[in-house]
Amino acid sequence: MGKGYLIENKNLNEAARIFLEELFNNGIIDAVITQKENVKGKGAFHYLLKKDELDGVKPFIPFMPENAASIVSRFTREKPSPKSVAMVLRPCELRALVELVKFNQADLENIILIGIDCLGTYDNVDFQKEPHDFPRDNSRLRSTCQICVTPEPLVADIKLSFLGEENGLWVIPASEKGEEILKKLGYELKDVPETREKRIKEIEEERRKLRVQKFESFEKNFTGIEGFTEFFAYCLNCKNCMEACPICFCKECFFKSPALTWDSEVYLRKLESKGGFRMPEDPIFFHLGRLVHVTPSCVGCGICGQACPVDIEVGLVFNYLSEKVQEAFDYMAGRNLDEKPILTTFKEDELIDLVW
Structure with a gap:
């Protein structure tokens, strides 16, 4: 699993705050975008913060108001950041951001990507009703979080990891930039315990089983035009799912056109x-x-389903079909920055099995 630095603080949000403060103190960043508890304490929304505003940051809160890749896109799309800014993001947010970078919808110049381990988030409305006493029950996670098989960041400069660790938060360099940052901080790195990799594999196996079950149920009940129509029977055509999706970035959208x-x-x-x-x-x-x-670049974050006013599991159908589409092209959205997206690549010998 490589090497890292352990911040010995069992309060993960406080450990993250300590790390961010050290980045400020050493002149590595000028600002950070992360989740912070809002005024009423009902959840934590994304804020652009200076050093003296770090109190109350909660990057590990199981609450995801939106996919923050959209925030990074708005922040950098027109021109790169002129100052060094850290972005603290979940694995699915990082994967979506990677896809946006490939389509020139975000720029990582002067951006430090800090990825966190994530076991999932809860429905926004339910969580805001009881944010401090919300039961940590996996069965109440958002449905797409229950079948997410990427609990650790795939692309980042630095990983903040708690999986397999009981005594604090591991700070793990994940790129050359990340290694340089930790060296500048004077961190003495040591081997990350094998318990991390073991725990990650356990989570992936558990969720892969549930993922297969949900996909089989969907295939049985909702495939074909009749099944698909039944699945979306209560759709209001409000397009909230499109507005929430980080991959729906077209400025000129057919579904908003005079046509x-x-x-x-x-x-x-x-x-x-x-x-x-x-x-x-x-x-x-x-x-x-x-x-x-969307399916060629869908990362399965499920923010589309969360935005649905009639609780259609939009994220389930996108997870199901995006997995099939991406497997057909030997692609995984957000896996790395160098992999060309499906829609920008043509090969004469692709999809032979489907064509013939």
Whole structure:
């Protein structure tokens, strides 16, 4: 598992605060974006912070109001950060950010990526009702978190790890930049215990089993046009899932275009040609379009399902289909920065089994 530095503090959020403070004290960063408890204490939202504003940071809180890759994109898309800024992100957020960088929707210049171990997050509404007494029950994790098989960061400069460790938080360099930072901090690195790797494998195996079960259930009940229509039967076509998705970044979106803005005459002409039809119109067309567009780079964060006002498990269908799409192209979204995304790569000999 390599080497790292152990901050001996069983309060993970406090240990993270100590580390961030040391980054400020040593002139390594000018600001940090991380989760911090809001005024009422009901959850922790992302803040851009200076050194004297670190009190109350909670990067390990099991609460995910949005996929923070979108925040990093807004922060750096137009031009790179002029100052050194640390970004503290969950594994799925880092993977989404990697995909955004590939599509020139984010810039990592002067950005230090700090990835944290994550066992999952709880539904936002439920968590805000009882943030301090919320039961740490895995069965109440968001459904996509229950089947997430990447509890550790895949791409980062520095990892903040607690898996397999009972006495504190490991600070692990994960890139040349990360190694230089820890050297500047004067950290004496030692071997990370094998218990970390063992715990990660246990989590992956447990969740892979549940993932297979959920996918088999979905295949049995909801595949084919009839099953797909049933799955989205209560869809309001509000497009909240699209707005929340970090991979839906197009500035000119077909689903927001005049082509789908109809007046009463258009509706009535459609009525004459088709007979009665459902309103809001064409939710299946919308979801099929999004699946084609997003699944090649979907990281399975499930933020789409969290945004749904009628609790459709949108994240389940995207997890299911994105895994199949990415496996077909021997690709994993957000696995590394050098791997070219599916939609930008063409090979004459790909998909032979499907074609023939």
